[in-house]
Amino acid sequence: MRPRLTIGWLFLGLLLAFAVGPLIVFVFAAFKTQSELADDPLGPPAHLLWSNFSDAWTQAAMGRGLLNSLILVAGTVAGTLLVAGLAAYAMARLNVKGGGLVLGYLLVASSLPMQMFLVPLFYIWTRAGLYDTRLGLVIIYVAVFSPFATLLLRAFLLTLPRELEEAARMDGAGELRVAARVVLPNALPGLLTVALVTALSAYNEFLFAVTFLQSDSSMPVSTTFFAFQQSYVQNGVLNAAAGIIMLLPMLILFLALQRRFTDGLANTGMSS
Incomplete structure (x- = not known):
């Protein structure tokens, strides 16, 4: 019974990663510099660059x-x-x-x-x-x-x-x-x-x-x-x-x- 439960939780964890993972990577990208995104597109940002949001707000109207x-x-x-x-x-x-x-x-x-x-x-x-x-x-x-x-x-x-x-x-x-x-x-x-x-x-x-x-x-x-x-x-x-x-x-x-x-x-x- 316990191995089945473990497999079930593992399967749910994979589904969660599949659903939420791209969104997390997308949020990480919003706080990076362009060079940092090119060097590490999947990892978290070294520093939160909040100016990206003000620049996007202005430039994209x-x-x-x-x-x-x-x-x-x-x-x-x-x-x-x-x-x-x-x-x-x-x-x-x-x-x-x-x-x-x-x-x-x-x-x-x-x-x-x-x-x-x-x-x-x-x-x-x-x-x-x-x-x-x-x-x-x-x-x-x-x-x-x-x-x-x-x-x-x-x-x-x-x-x-x-x-x-x-x-x-x-x-x-x-x-x-x-x-x-x-x-x-x-x-x-x-x-x-x-x-x-x-x-x-x-x-x-x-x-x-x-x-x-x-x-x-x-x-x-x-x-x-x-x-x-x-x-x-x-x-x-x-x-x-x-x-x-x-x-x-x-x-x-x-x-x-x-x-x-x-x-x-x-x-x-x-x-x-």
Whole structure:
């Protein structure tokens, strides 16, 4: 029994090293000099060179990129919660005709590759004046992320008891009041899960951002970092520092909301 336990811990240790090792090397690189990185790319730095972060912040315009990402994430989360919340409530609580067909459509839509929409969207957005605007990108994100968010939130709403809603209706409350006063407070863990998943997806999305935004003043941090990396290919330490700056906001957000996020996922099942 003990040799099996030892093998199990050894296997878990190898998995941990495989998952965390590259991140540790990446952090080490952010604090080195360029010559030190060339001499010892895997080892820890001899001294912590904090100036790499200020240089990367200035040269890569990370502040502007983070601000644009914040605007895009906030708009996407708000729009997705509105669309997915109303759709999920209707599918979970109202007798919608053709609900099975809508559910199948959402399943198909959430599984389609995003590359399929690039050419028609590019043509439509150019004609509509939404190309190279943050509003146009937010609309795309809401449309892309809403199907999965609707399925996730609907599955969570199905786990909530209906007794309080029926009591509110007996007291004369309409559907909007029932949704706002009864369902919404009880659905906060599910809404938080949807918001966090959507925020992470919008923050890390690259394909639509690099296609539909061209102005430097509108670029989110993902495309800002990409442009900086292409311009400073030989400067690995500044690339690593800029990458850590890009990673930190979502890492802090996830760690702060980790417990509620996992609780929301644990209470969510794709049941019909």
